[in-house]
Amino acid sequence: xxxxxxxxxxxxxKLLDGRLKLRHLTLVTGIADQGSVVGAAKALHxxxxxxxxxxxxxxxxxxxxxxxxxxxxVTPTIYGESFIEHARxxxxxxRQAGRQLDLLARAELGRVRVGxxxxxxxxLLPRAIASLxxxxxxxxxxxREATPDLLQTALLTGDTDLTIGRLTPSxxxxxxxxxxxxxxxxxxxxxxxxxxxxxxxxxGQLAGYPWIFPVSQTELRAELEELFxxxxxxxxxxxxxxTSILTVRQLxxxxxxxxxxxxxxxxxxxxxxxxxxxxxxIRRSVGVTFPADRPLSxxxxxxxxxxxxxxxxxxxxxx
Amino acid sequence: xxxxxxxxxxxxxKLLDGRLKLRHLTLVTGIADQGSVVGAAKALHxxxxxxxxxxxxxxxxxxxxxxxxxxxxVTPTIYGESFIEHARxxxxxxRQAGRQLDLLARAELGRVRVGxxxxxxxxLLPRAIASLxxxxxxxxxxxREATPDLLQTALLTGDTDLTIGRLTPSxxxxxxxxxxxxxxxxxxxxxxxxxxxxxxxxxGQLAGYPWIFPVSQTELRAELEELFxxxxxxxxxxxxxxTSILTVRQLxxxxxxxxxxxxxxxxxxxxxxxxxxxxxxIRRSVGVTFPADRPLSxxxxxxxxxxxxxxxxxxxxxx
DNA sequence: GCGGCCTATGCCCGTACGGGCATACCATCG
DNA sequence: CGATGGTATGCCCGTACGGGCATAGGCCGC
Numbered sequence: 123x124x125x126x127x128x129x130x131x132x133x134x135x136k137l138l139d140g141r142l143k144l145r146h147l148t149l150v151t152g153i154a155d156q157g158s159v160v161g162a163a164k165a166l167h168x169x170x171x172x173x174x175x176x177x178x179x180x181x182x183x184x185x186x187x188x189x190x191x192x193x194x195x196v197t198p199t200i201y202g203e204s205f206i207e208h209a210r211x212x213x214x215x216x217r218q219a220g221r222q223l224d225l226l227a228r229a230e231l232g233r234v235r236v237g238x239x240x241x242x243x244x245x246l247l248p249r250a251i252a253s254l255x256x257x258x259x260x261x262x263x264x265x266r267e268a269t270p271d272l273l274q275t276a277l278l279t280g281d282t283d284l285t286i287g288r289l290t291p292s293x294x295x296x297x298x299x300x301x302x303x304x305x306x307x308x309x310x311x312x313x314x315x316x317x318x319x320x321x322x323x324x325x326g327q328l329a330g331y332p333w334i335f336p337v338s339q340t341e342l343r344a345e346l347e348e349l350f351x352x353x354x355x356x357x358x359x360x361x362x363x364x365t366s367i368l369t370v371r372q373l374x375x376x377x378x379x380x381x382x383x384x385x386x387x388x389x390x391x392x393x394x395x396x397x398x399x400x401x402x403x404i405r406r407s408v409g410v411t412f413p414a415d416r417p418l419s420x421x422x423x424x425x426x427x428x429x430x431x432x433x434x435x436x437x438x439x440x441x
Numbered sequence: 442x443x444x445x446x447x448x449x450x451x452x453x454x455k456l457l458d459g460r461l462k463l464r465h466l467t468l469v470t471g472i473a474d475q476g477s478v479v480g481a482a483k484a485l486h487x488x489x490x491x492x493x494x495x496x497x498x499x500x501x502x503x504x505x506x507x508x509x510x511x512x513x514x515v516t517p518t519i520y521g522e523s524f525i526e527h528a529r530x531x532x533x534x535x536r537q538a539g540r541q542l543d544l545l546a547r548a549e550l551g552r553v554r555v556g557x558x559x560x561x562x563x564x565l566l567p568r569a570i571a572s573l574x575x576x577x578x579x580x581x582x583x584x585r586e587a588t589p590d591l592l593q594t595a596l597l598t599g600d601t602d603l604t605i606g607r608l609t610p611s612x613x614x615x616x617x618x619x620x621x622x623x624x625x626x627x628x629x630x631x632x633x634x635x636x637x638x639x640x641x642x643x644x645g646q647l648a649g650y651p652w653i654f655p656v657s658q659t660e661l662r663a664e665l666e667e668l669f670x671x672x673x674x675x676x677x678x679x680x681x682x683x684t685s686i687l688t689v690r691q692l693x694x695x696x697x698x699x700x701x702x703x704x705x706x707x708x709x710x711x712x713x714x715x716x717x718x719x720x721x722x723i724r725r726s727v728g729v730t731f732p733a734d735r736p737l738s739x740x741x742x743x744x745x746x747x748x749x750x751x752x753x754x755x756x757x758x759x760x
Numbered sequence: 761g762c763g764g765c766c767t768a769t770g771c772c773c774g775t776a777c778g779g780g781c782a783t784a785c786c787a788t789c790g
Numbered sequence: 791c792g793a794t795g796g797t798a799t800g801c802c803c804g805t806a807c808g809g810g811c812a813t814a815g816g817c818c819g820c
Contacts, residue, residue, distance in 0.1 A: 140808090142535070144463055145778080159797060172779055174798060184542055190599075190735065193787045193796060197599075200551055200738055201542055208538030212531050216461070219527030223503055223520055232519055280509075280516075416509065419519055459778090464808080478767060491809055493768060512766060512817045 141183050144216075147209040149176040150188060154206045158195030225260075229420035233262035236425060237273035237285035240367060241305060241408045244387045246436060247286055250428040257428075261421055269365070271339060277413055283422040286429065288341055289407040298414035300426075302433035305440055307342065307404040309397040310388040311380050317397050325353045328399065333361040334370055334381035345404050346382055352403075384408075385440065408433075460502050463535075466528040468495040469507060473525045477514030544579075548739035552581035555744060556592035556604035559686060560624060560727045563706045565755060566605055569747040576747075580740050588684065590658060596732055602741040605748065607660055608726040617733035619745075621752035624759055626661065626723040628716040629707040630699050636716050644672045647718065652680040653689055653700035664723050665701055671722075703727075704759065727752075 152162035153173065163170040181187050188202035198206055225231035238247055251263050266273075266282060270290065276282035277297055289299050309328065311317050317328055329350075335357075336343040350357055362379070364370050367387070373379050375393055384406055388396050410429060412418060418426065471481035472492065482489040500506050507521035517525060544550035557566055570582050585592075585601060589609065595601035596616055608618050628647065630636050636647055648669075654676075655662040669676055681698070683689050686706070692698050694712055703725055707715050729748060731737060737745065 140464060142463065143777085144461065145459060158795095160795080168778085169780060170797080171781085171799080176778085178798090184539075186542060186546060191797060195796070200740075201545055204541050204545055205538055208534055208541065212534045212538075215527055215531045215534060219524055219531075220503075222523050222527065223505060226520055226523055227505060421519075462807085477765095479765080487808085488810060489767080490769080490811085495808085497768090510767060514766070 142180070144213075146176060146180045146183070147212055149173060150180055150202075150206055151209050151213060153177060153189065153196060154198060154202070156195075157197075161195070227420055229261060229424040230258050231260050232419065232421040233264060234284065234419065234421040234425045235264040235266060235282045237266045237268060237276055237282040237287075239267065239270050239273065239285075239287045240365075240387070241288045241384045241406050242286040242302075243267070244384070244390060246302070246386075246408070246429065246432055249432040249436075250425060253432065254425050254428040258421075258424060261424065263425065269339065274411070277411060280413070283412065283419060284425060285411045287408065287411075289409045289411070290341060293411070296414055297411055299409050299411040301407050301409040302429060303408055303437045303440055304405045305408050306385045307345075307382050307401050307406055308385045308388045309380055309399050309401065310374060310383045310394050311378065311397055312375050313393055313395045315378060315380075315395060315397075317380065318395050320398065322398050322400065325350060325355055325399070328380055328397070329355055329358055331358075331360075332377065332379045333358040334373055334379050335361050335363050336382070337363050337365050340365075342382065342404070342406070349401070349403065386436070461499070463532075465495060465499045465502070466531055468492060469499055469521075469525055470528050470532060472496060472508065472515060473517060473521070475514075476516075480514070546739055548580060548743040549577050550579050551738065551740035552583060553603065553738065553740040553744045554583040554585060554601045556585045556587060556595055556601040556606075558586065558589050558592065558604075558606045559706070560607045560703045560725050561605040561621075562586070563703070563709060565621070565705075565727070565748065565751055568751040568755075569744060572751065573744050573747040577740075577743060580743065582744065588658060593730070596730060599732070602731065602738060603744060604730045606727065606730075608728045608730070609660060612730070615733055616730055618728055618730040620726050620728040621748060622727055622756045622759055623724045624727050625704045626664075626701050626720055626725055627704045627707045628699055628718050628720065629693060629702045629713050630697065630716055631694050632712055632714045634697060634699075634714060634716075636699065637714050639717065641717050641719065644669060644674055644718070647699055647716070648674050648677055650677075650679075651696065651698045652677040653692055653698050654680050654682045655701075656682050656684050659684075661701065661723070661725070668720070668722065705755070 148166065149162065152166050153159060156162045156165055159173045159177065160170050163173045166173070177189065184201070184205065186201040187199055188205055189196035189198055222231065236247070247265070251265075254261065254263065266276070268276070270285075270287060273282060273285040273287070274294060274297065277285060278294065286302075289301060293299060309317075311331075317323060317331065320327060335346065347357060362373060364373070370381055370383075371391070371394070374381055380397065382401070382404070385396070388394060410426060412422070412426075467485065468481065471485050472478060475481045475484055478492045478496065479489050482492045485492070496508065503520070503524065505520040506518055507524055508515035508517055541550065555566070566584070570584075573580065573582065585595070587595070589604075589606060592601060592604040592606070593613060593616065596604060597613065605621075608620060612618060628636075630650075636642060636650065639646060654665065666676060681692060683692070689700055689702075690710070690713070693700055699716065701720070701723070704715070707713060729745060731741070731745075
C-alpha cells in the first residue's frame with residue numbers, strides 16, 4: 123500500500139477510499155436479514171427513506187445492484203449474495219475484536235511475563251500462578267528466571283511485566299516496587315549435619331565447614347560478608363560460589379557444606395535442616411518490582427493481586 | 442440483533458454504534474505498519490495531526506490505548522496488537538469483497554442455471570458449456586432438464602437464468618427469446634429398419650409401423666398431429682407417448698418404431714437412421730429464452746455469448 | 761546546548777453525512 | 791375500486807467528520 127495511487131482505481135480500491143462506511147454494511151445486512159427495506163428500517167430504528175438512500179449509496183459505490191426490488195420486499199442479486207456474506211464477516215470480525223478487547227481488559231485473556239530469581243519462586247510464585255489460573259484459565263503466564271540486574275533491564279525495556287524477588291534499596295528510575303513480606307535468611311545444611319547438634323551455634327563455630335556463597339552481584343552476598351566481618355571472622359576460604367538453586371541443593375545434600383537460603387526455601391525441603399543460628403540482621407524484603415510510568419496490564423494486575431493474597435497467607439509463618 | 446437495546450451497551454456494541462469508522466481501521470493499521478504517526482501520515486497522504494487525532498478517537502471509542510508513545514515512534518500495546526490484527530482482517534475481508542464483485546461482474550466467478558428440454562441439449566449446449574468453461578473455469582454451470590412449461594415458470598420466478606430449446610410462438614409476459622438456428626425435424630428409425638429402403642416414403646406408407654409421439658403438451662406433438670391430419674391420415678393407434686430421450690432411443694433401437702426427432706439428435710446416433718421423408722413444414726426454431734425485464738447476470742451473458750458462437754458454427758450443417 | 765525527530769494541542773473551515781418529513785408511485789389483494 | 795404494503799424521490803436540517811495550519815513540548819544525539 124505504499125504505492126502512490128497511479129494504478130487504476132478500480133472497484134477494489136473504491137471500498138477503502140473512504141466512501142464506504144460501516145453503516146453501509148449494517149444497512150445491507152439488515153436489509154438482507156429482514157428481506158425488505160421497511161423491515162430493515164424498523165430493525166435499525168430509522169425511517170425507510172434512510173435505508174433506501176443508504177442502499178443506493180452502497181450500490182453506487184460498488185457499481186452493481188445488490189438487491190432486486192419486488193413488491194414483496196427485496197431479494198439479493200448474485201452481487202448482493204456475495205457482498206452480504208462479506209459484510210456479515212466484516213461485522214462479525216469487528217464484534218469479535220470488541221469481545222477480545224473486553225477479555226483482555228478483564229484479564230480473562232492475555233499474558234503476563236513475570237521474572238524471578240530466587241526469593242519467592244519457591245512458594246509464593248507457584249501458589250499465585252495456580253490461584254490466578256484457576257480464576258482466569260485462558261491467561262498465559264510466562265515465567266522467566268534470570269539474575270536481578272537482567273530482570274531490571276527487562277522490566278525497563280518492556281520485555282517483562284513484573285518481577286518478584288528480593289527488594290533492592292536502590293531502584294532505577296522508572297521502576298516501582300511493593301513489599302510483600304520479609305523473609306528471614308537461615309543457614310542450611312543437610313539433615314544429619316553435625317551443626318544441627320549445636321544449640322544456637324555462632325558463625326565462628328560453623329566457619330570450619332565448607333560454605334556455599336551467593337555470587338558477588340547479589341545483595342545477600344554483601345550482607346553475608348558483612349556478617350562475617352562483624353563477627354571478626356574472615357570469609358571462609360573453603361567455599362563455592364553458586365547461583366543455581368539445583369546445584370546448591372545437591373551440594374548441600376551430598377557434602378557437609380553450609381549455605382544461607384531464604385527461609386521458605388530452607389524449611390520446605392525435608393532433606394535439608396535449618397541450623398539453629400539466628401540471623402536477625404538479615405531479613406530479605408521480598409516483593410514485586412514493575413514499571414512505574416505505565417499502568418500495569420490487566421493480566422499483570424491480576425497476577426499482582428494473587429501475589430498479594432498468597433503473600434498475606436504466607437506472612438504468619440515468617441515469625 | 443432484534444433485541445431492543447436494553448442490555449448494557451458495553452464495548453462490544455460501541456464498535457458498531459456508528460462511532461467507529463473504517464477510516465479508523467486504516468489509520469490504526471497504517472500506524473502499525475509504519476511504526477510511527479508521522480510515517481502513517483505520509484503513507485496515507487494526510488498531515489500528522491490528523492493521524493494523531495484519529496488514533497485518539499479510536500482509543501476513546503475502544504476505551505483502551507492502542508499504542509505506547511515513545512520518542513522513536515510508537516509501539517502497540519497488548520490491546521493494540523489484538524485490535525490491529527482484527528483491523529487487518531476486516532480490511533482484507535473488504536478488499537476480498539471488492540475482488541469478488543469484480544470477478545462476478547466479469548463472469549469469472551458465479552453461476553448460471555440453464556434449463557433445457559430436448560432441442561439443443563444434444564450438441565449446442567454441451568459445446569457451449571465446454572467452450573465457456575475453457576474461458577471461465579471458475580464459473581459454475583447448472584443444467585436443469587424439465588418440460589418447457591416448467592422451465593418457463595422457473596425463468597419467471599428466477600430459479601433459472603436461461604433456457605435453451607424450441608422457441609414457442611406465444612411467449613408469456615416478461616420473457617424474451619432469441620433465435621439461434623432452425624433445426625429440421627426428421628423421422629427416425631433404427632438402422633436396418635425397412636423404412637430406410639423406401640425413397641421419400643409418405644406418411645401413409647409409414648403409418649403402419651408403431652410410432653413414438655411426443656407428449657401432448659409439446660409443440661411438436663401438435664405439429665405432428667397436424668401433419669397426419671393434413672395428409673388425411675388418422676393418428677397412429679399403435680403408438681407410445683414418451684418424453685424421455687433415453688427411453689425413446691431404446692425403443693427405437695429394439696423395435697420397429699418410428700419417431701420424429703430434431704435432426705441434430707437424429708443424425709448424431711450411429712445406430713439410428715434418418716428416414717428419407719421430407720418434413721419441410723416442421724422446422725423447430727431453436728434458441729434461448731430469458732427474463733426480459735432484468736439485465737442478464739454476467740455469467741448468463743457469458744454463456745449466451747458462447748451459445749451464439751456454437752450456434753453459428755452449427756448452422757451450416759442445417760441445410 | 762542546540763537542532764532534529766517525534767507526538768500532542770488548539771483552532772479553523774467546508775462539506776457531506778446521517779436522518780427526518782412528506783409524497784409519489786406501483787403492485788397486490790380484498 | 792380503494793386499501794395496503796412496498797419502494798423511490800425530493801427537500802430540509804444540524805452536526806460532526808475529515809482535514810489543514812501553526813505551534814507546543816519532550817526526548818534523543820551530536
